[in-house]
Amino acid sequence: MALKNSSKPKKIGVVGVGSFGAAIANMLAEKNEVMVYARKEEIVEEINSVHTASGREINPSIQATFDPEELCRSCNILFFMVPSAAFVDVVRRFAPHLYPFHLIIHGTKGLALNLGPGESLETVQKLRRSQILTMSEVILQETVSVRVGCLAGPNISKELSLGQPAATVIASKYNEVILEGQRLLRSEKFQVYGNSDIIGVELSGVLKNIIAIAAGAIAGLGLGENAKGLLISRGMVEMVHLSKALGGSVQSVIGLAGVGDLVTTCNSVDSRNFTVGFRLAKGETLDQILSTMDEVAEGVNTVRIIDAFIKTAGIRAPITENLHRVLFEDLPIAEALHFLMKYPFSVDVDFV
Amino acid sequence: MDENYIKHRYDPIIPSKEEWPVVKLARERKEFVKKVADLAESRILGLTGKNPEILKEELETTLYREKLRIKQNPWAVDPDDESVFWNEVRSSLLQINTDSSLDKAKRFQAYQGVLHRITSRYSEEIASNFKASHYKFTRSVVTYGFSRLLNAARVKGFKSIFSNQYTLQDKIQITGQTDQIRDLATKGTIVMVPTHFSNLDSILIGWIISVLGMPPFIYGAGLNLFNISIFAYFMNALGAYKVDRRKKNLMYLETLKTYSKEAIQFGCHSLFFPGGTRSRSGMIESKLKLGLLSTAIEAQRANYQNGLNDISGKVFIVPVTINYHFVLEAPGLIQEHLSQTGQERYYKESDEFSTSYKISKFLVKFFTKGSDISVSIGKAMDVLGNYVDQDGNSLDKRGRKIDTRDYFVSDGKITIDQQREEEYTNMLGKRIVEEFHKINRVFSSHLVAFVAFELIKAKTNKLDLFDLIRLPEEDIFIPYEEFKSVCQMVLDRVFELKAQGKIDTAPHLKRTMDEIIAHGMDNVGMYHAKRPLIRDKDGNIVTEDMSLLYFYHNRLHGYGLEKLF
Numbered sequence: 001m002a003l004k005n006s007s008k009p010k011k012i013g014v015v016g017v018g019s020f021g022a023a024i025a026n027m028l029a030e031k032n033e034v035m036v037y038a039r040k041e042e043i044v045e046e047i048n049s050v051h052t053a054s055g056r057e058i059n060p061s062i063q064a065t066f067d068p069e070e071l072c073r074s075c076n077i078l079f080f081m082v083p084s085a086a087f088v089d090v091v092r093r094f095a096p097h098l099y100p101f102h103l104i105i106h107g108t109k110g111l112a113l114n115l116g117p118g119e120s121l122e123t124v125q126k127l128r129r130s131q132i133l134t135m136s137e138v139i140l141q142e143t144v145s146v147r148v149g150c151l152a153g154p155n156i157s158k159e160l161s162l163g164q165p166a167a168t169v170i171a172s173k174y175n176e177v178i179l180e181g182q183r184l185l186r187s188e189k190f191q192v193y194g195n196s197d198i199i200g201v202e203l204s205g206v207l208k209n210i211i212a213i214a215a216g217a218i219a220g221l222g223l224g225e226n227a228k229g230l231l232i233s234r235g236m237v238e239m240v241h242l243s244k245a246l247g248g249s250v251q252s253v254i255g256l257a258g259v260g261d262l263v264t265t266c267n268s269v270d271s272r273n274f275t276v277g278f279r280l281a282k283g284e285t286l287d288q289i290l291s292t293m294d295e296v297a298e299g300v301n302t303v304r305i306i307d308a309f310i311k312t313a314g315i316r317a318p319i320t321e322n323l324h325r326v327l328f329e330d331l332p333i334a335e336a337l338h339f340l341m342k343y344p345f346s347v348d349v350d351f352v
Numbered sequence: 353m354d355e356n357y358i359k360h361r362y363d364p365i366i367p368s369k370e371e372w373p374v375v376k377l378a379r380e381r382k383e384f385v386k387k388v389a390d391l392a393e394s395r396i397l398g399l400t401g402k403n404p405e406i407l408k409e410e411l412e413t414t415l416y417r418e419k420l421r422i423k424q425n426p427w428a429v430d431p432d433d434e435s436v437f438w439n440e441v442r443s444s445l446l447q448i449n450t451d452s453s454l455d456k457a458k459r460f461q462a463y464q465g466v467l468h469r470i471t472s473r474y475s476e477e478i479a480s481n482f483k484a485s486h487y488k489f490t491r492s493v494v495t496y497g498f499s500r501l502l503n504a505a506r507v508k509g510f511k512s513i514f515s516n517q518y519t520l521q522d523k524i525q526i527t528g529q530t531d532q533i534r535d536l537a538t539k540g541t542i543v544m545v546p547t548h549f550s551n552l553d554s555i556l557i558g559w560i561i562s563v564l565g566m567p568p569f570i571y572g573a574g575l576n577l578f579n580i581s582i583f584a585y586f587m588n589a590l591g592a593y594k595v596d597r598r599k600k601n602l603m604y605l606e607t608l609k610t611y612s613k614e615a616i617q618f619g620c621h622s623l624f625f626p627g628g629t630r631s632r633s634g635m636i637e638s639k640l641k642l643g644l645l646s647t648a649i650e651a652q653r654a655n656y657q658n659g660l661n662d663i664s665g666k667v668f669i670v671p672v673t674i675n676y677h678f679v680l681e682a683p684g685l686i687q688e689h690l691s692q693t694g695q696e697r698y699y700k701e702s703d704e705f706s707t708s709y710k711i712s713k714f715l716v717k718f719f720t721k722g723s724d725i726s727v728s729i730g731k732a733m734d735v736l737g738n739y740v741d742q743d744g745n746s747l748d749k750r751g752r753k754i755d756t757r758d759y760f761v762s763d764g765k766i767t768i769d770q771q772r773e774e775e776y777t778n779m780l781g782k783r784i785v786e787e788f789h790k791i792n793r794v795f796s797s798h799l800v801a802f803v804a805f806e807l808i809k810a811k812t813n814k815l816d817l818f819d820l821i822r823l824p825e826e827d828i829f830i831p832y833e834e835f836k837s838v839c840q841m842v843l844d845r846v847f848e849l850k851a852q853g854k855i856d857t858a859p860h861l862k863r864t865m866d867e868i869i870a871h872g873m874d875n876v877g878m879y880h881a882k883r884p885l886i887r888d889k890d891g892n893i894v895t896e897d898m899s900l901l902y903f904y905h906n907r908l909h910g911y912g913l914e915k916l917f
Contacts, residue, residue: 010763076763096750100736100758144748146736146759146779147772175771176762 011035012184013075015090017043017053017064019157020107021081027160028079028184029059036064037071039090057161072097077105077180079151080139084110084298088138095143104143105170105181107151108135109205110298111305127308129246134202149177150198152205152257154264160190167191169257171201193256200248204258207242208265209273209299210306210320211235215266216277217326217333231319232266238317240351242306245313250351273299286327303327318343362530362565365538369484372567373619374591378482388614389475392607393468399602404460408445411466414601415441421598429578437473441466467603474607480570480593490590491562494555524556527856528729528791530564532742533670536732537566539663540744541619543648544569545784546672547636547792548625550679557623557672558590560727570615571623572608572644591620609647616651616667624648626784630681632689634906636673636788640781642774649773649780652735653760657768661757663744669737669780671730671787675858677797677875679903686903690821697818724875728791728856736776737783789910794846794857796872801904802913803839804830804885804893808901810917821898829892840865842913849911876904 011033014025021036028034038044038053047053047064058064065071071078072094082090087108098104112133115124124131133141136148149172160166170181170192178194186192195201211231218227239262240253252258265271269278276297279289290296307324310317322339325331369375377384400406418438422430448454448462536542546557554573561569573592578584593611596604616622624644627637648667655665679685690698731739734756738746745753759776760766807830809820843865849855860871873893877884882896884904895901 096752100754100756101761101764144738144752144754146776173775174769176769 009033010076011063011074013037013071013078015071015078015080015094016082017047017056017058018081018083019056020155021079022053022056022058023155023157023160024079024081024107024151024185025062026057026059027187027190029062030187032184034059034062035071035074036062037068038064038066041066068094069097072099072102076101077103077184080104080106080108080135082108083295084108084112084135084301085296087135088112088142091138091142098143098145100144100146102145103147103149103177103180104139104145105149105151105172105177106135106139107155109152109202109209110135111206111302112138113305114141121304121308125308126311127305128312129309132246132305132309134199134206136198136202147174147177148172148198149174149181150202150205151181152201152261153193154256154261156264156268156270158270163189165189165191167193167256167260169193169195169201169255171195171198171252171257173198195252195255195257197249197252199246200243200252201255201257203243203246203248204239204253204255205261206298206302207239207253207306208235208258208262209297209302210323211239211262212265212271212273213277213280213297213299213303213323214319216274216279217281217337218277219269219274220278220281221333221337228266232262235266235319236262237349237351238319241315242310242317242320244351245315246309272297276300280326281333300327362534362563364565364567365534366567372484373621374482374568374570375484377570377615377618377620378480378484381479381481384614384618385475385479386472388479388607388611389468389472391614392471392475392603392610393464395606395610396467396471396603397464399606402460404456404463407460407463407467408449410602411441411445411463411470414470414603415445417601418599425598427576427579427598429575429584431477441470470603471607474599474604475611478593478595478608478611480591481588482568482570482591483588486585486588487568487590490585491559494559524560525724525726526560526563526729527726527793529670529731530729532732533729534564534566535742536668536670536740536744537621540666540668541616541651542566542569542621542668542670542732543616544621544623544670544672545626545645546623547674547788548627548630549634549674549676550630550681552680553625553630553674554590554623556674556725556727561623566621569621569623571625572612605643609643609650612644613647613651613654616648617654622648626781630685632685632692633909634679634682634686634689634903635909636785636792636907638785638910640784642777642781645780645784646773646777649735649776652756653766653768653773656757656760657766666744666756667735668732668740668744669735669784670732671784671791673728673730673788673792675726675728675793675795677724677795678878678880680879682877682900682903683880683897686899689903690818690899694818698821724795726793726795726858728793730787730791733783733787735780737780790854791856792907794855794861794908795875796858796860796868797876797904798872798907799839799843799846799861800869800872800885800893801876801901802908803835803842804895805901805905806914806917807835807838808895808898817902821902823898825895825898828898829888829894832887832891832893835893836865836869839869841916843868845913845916846911855911 012028014021014028014034014036017025017036017038025034025036036047038047043053044064044066047058047062051058051060080090087110113121114131114133136150139145139148149170151168151170153168155166155168167190170178172178173196182192182194214231214235215228218231236253236259239258240250243253244250265273268274272293272295276289276299303320303323306317306320310320318340322336326333326336366372400410415438422434422438444466448459454462533542546553568591570591570593572595573587575594575596577587578594595608612622626640626645628641631637648669652667733739734746736756736759738748738754740746746756748754808828812820843861846855846857850857861868873885873887877900880900882900884897884900885893885895888894
């Protein structure tokens with residue numbers, strides 16, 4: 001294995017060619033040989049023949065494969081860029097081909113559940129920390145790779161593809177992973193920060209989706225910029241408390257992957273989470289909204305998981321709790337807002 | 353798991369003493385000490401970035417601390433020339449600092465010379481003085497002495513002192529993966545990591561290793577034990593190297609780690625108590641001291657760097673738990689634990705605490721009344737905490753063979769990355785704690801102590817631990833029937849956990865609940881002046897010492913059993 005390993009230079013692997021995966025693959029391809037994995041054969045065909053993926057431009061130097069083994073054999077470093085709903089499945093499909101020498105960086109913002117056979121969120125009702133997995137914890141649990149990192153920050157794919165200036169955070173317990181990520185991605189238009197608190201960075205990316213739904217609701221109710229400022233600041237405080245309870249540090253939430261991403265998402269009218277909130281405020285029900293969306297807005301799932309977690313953690317998270325009541329218990333959104341305005345937030349900042 | 357206790361003595365895996373790694377090491381002691389000194393020196397130079405100013409600062413710090421130690425905390429074991437040596441270091445440093453004719457490179461060289469003298473001295477001081485003849489003698493003294501005592505006590509009559517009816521192995525049961533550890537010890541290098549509750553542990557483990565037919569393991573023993581010359585003799589005989597906990601300076605610690613790492617690479621099986629010291633609370637260690645553990649990972653990486661990719665260069669981590677009904681030092685340990693965690697909230701009511709038990713008295717009681725000890729040998733793991741098969745191959749969670757070398761590879765090559773290895777050490781520490789919990793054997797005494805304490809806690813639910821411990825013992829009693837039904841409930845849960853492979857149990861837990869309770873009550877902390885649990889004249893369960901009850905209860909901490917209350 002060692003011999004095979006050193007025989008020829010390795011490519012950089014990207015798993016998943018959705019909008020974010022394609023954008024990252026193209027950025028990586030500026031300096032390196034890149035191989036991408038797509039599950040569907042026709043997408044692989046499309047990339048290899050006309051260099052597009054579902055119509056998105058793909059750098060012509062990029063090769064595609066639908067064979068996880070080939071990707072793992074050709075690459076030492078893999079970027080997992082798949083939607084969170086498919087994440088566990090994809091990681092399991094790759095697990096038999098991954099070895100301890102692989103470095104994995106993922107860019108997926110979501111949480112997975114770690115429940116026993118026959119259990120679901122409906123049957124357990126409450127969640128302990130050990131029953132919730134961040135995406136890096138999924139990788140550690142399912143594979144033998146340990147050198148794992150994540151990529152998070154305000155990175156709207158469309159803007160990245162246009163080459164507009166942006167930055168991201170690579171978080172890992174291993175300096176080696178951060179340095180590799182920086183070496184591969186850094187460019188004149190793209191800055192890459194490092195952070196050793198991977199859990200905190202992953203949580204920042206996940207929790208901000210809750211606040212994004214609320215931001216959409218505020219816009220849908222036509223409440224103006226003061227209200228949005230209020231929400232972003234209170235949202236950040238709530239993220240800090242939740243992140244601490246789940247094992248992240250305060251610092252990561254007030255960094256690029258936390259506040260940075262929060263501000264961007266709360267202003268991005270195209271985001272799915274924002275849309276859910278916006279349409280709720282216009283009077284649609286969750287079922288109506290979801291039936292017209294092709295992918296689930298991650299924030300909806302996150303609200304459910306976090307609401308089940310705070311029941312065991314003994315903390316209050318008023319925005320999440322009220323969103324949960326609006327989404328799943330038919331509380332009118334105006335009443336939730338009323339409740340939040342009366343909530344005794346007497347202290348401005350209580351975590352530093 | 354196999355319920356049969358191992359009662360026969362195994363054949364030695366390496367019959368010829370000359371072939372024992374520890375004997376080979378003793379033969380090459382001089383070269384080895386020099387090698388450790390040189391390697392430690394270059395490690396420290398690496399850490400100081402070869403910057404003369406930083407090196408100078410480190411030298412001065414070390415000098416200052418050592419002079420302070422000599423003045424404030426001298427021990428009998430300290431060599432006579434210590435003051436002389438450090439005075440020389442001081443004058444050398446002074447000379448280098450004031451000599452303006454030295455350029456930067458020369459100055460650095462001069463500091464390096466001083467550093468070399470220090471690491472050489474430390475290395476010599478740490479190195480063990482193993483002598484195989486002493487080892488043999490010590491082993492037979494321990495075995496012979498123990499079994500004479502045992503037979504004298506058990507078989508009636510004066511002549512029975514020479515009877516061989518009972519052996520030590522009737523008292524001390526060895527269970528678990530004994531064949532695997534013996535087998536792997538012939539192929540690779542073992543690092544054994546036991547739990548640590550009592551001062552008897554090191555003697556006990558030494559004896560176990562010899563019963564299993566393995567050559568002696570080396571281990572770091574506190575230098576304080578060498579203060580007493582008879583102990584020093586025994587320790588040297590067992591292959592102990594010396595760890596001086598007073599010396600916390602960088603140079604000493606790096607030399608110590610280098611010694612441990614090089615000894616593992618040399619092929620010496622090693623023993624670390626990863627908790628560092630005895631568990632004060634009676635809980636299974638949950639936070640490990642990772643310093644020496646990191647040397648196992650470093651040694652493994654270094655073996656791969658040197659091209660030793662087969663099993664001969666592989667390091668195996670073997671967790672071991674030692675299970676007692678009775679820990680001699682429990683009163684002192686729990687007191688220390690409570691005063692550390694409670695600080696001003698904890699105070700002793702009176703000072704006539706029951707620590708007056710002498711070790712000799714304990715030994716006599718131990719053999720006359722009997723208090724079983726079991727030692728569980730866990731599954732061997734690689735340095736990343738993956739289980740290994742009978743050929744020493746690492747297996748992932750799905751049973752696929754993986755190569756431990758891959759963990760140290762970046763871009764196809766083995767690389768040295770200290771930060772990475774620190775993370776690996778953390779991971780290994782967590783895995784060892786997990787394994788401790790899995791192979792821990794529940795005794796009847798653990799069960800009754802746990803149930804009694806939790807019941808008392810549940811009845812006084814407003815009180816926190818320190819108030820609870822101050823409750824007047826006379827006021828506490830638990831009706832037997834209630835106690836019995838709760839014991840059954842907890843035991844059922846323990847068996848559920850056992851079915852999931854999360855804990856192990858002693859065979860005596862298969863008896864009826866009345867028998868288990870009687871056995872547990874008889875055994876829990878049986879030789880303490882104040883017993884943690886007894887039955888009063890009405891048959892109720894009462895305690896004479898809440899702190900001790902807490903100590904023995906803690907053995908079942910960490911399994912979520914508290915939630916049953």
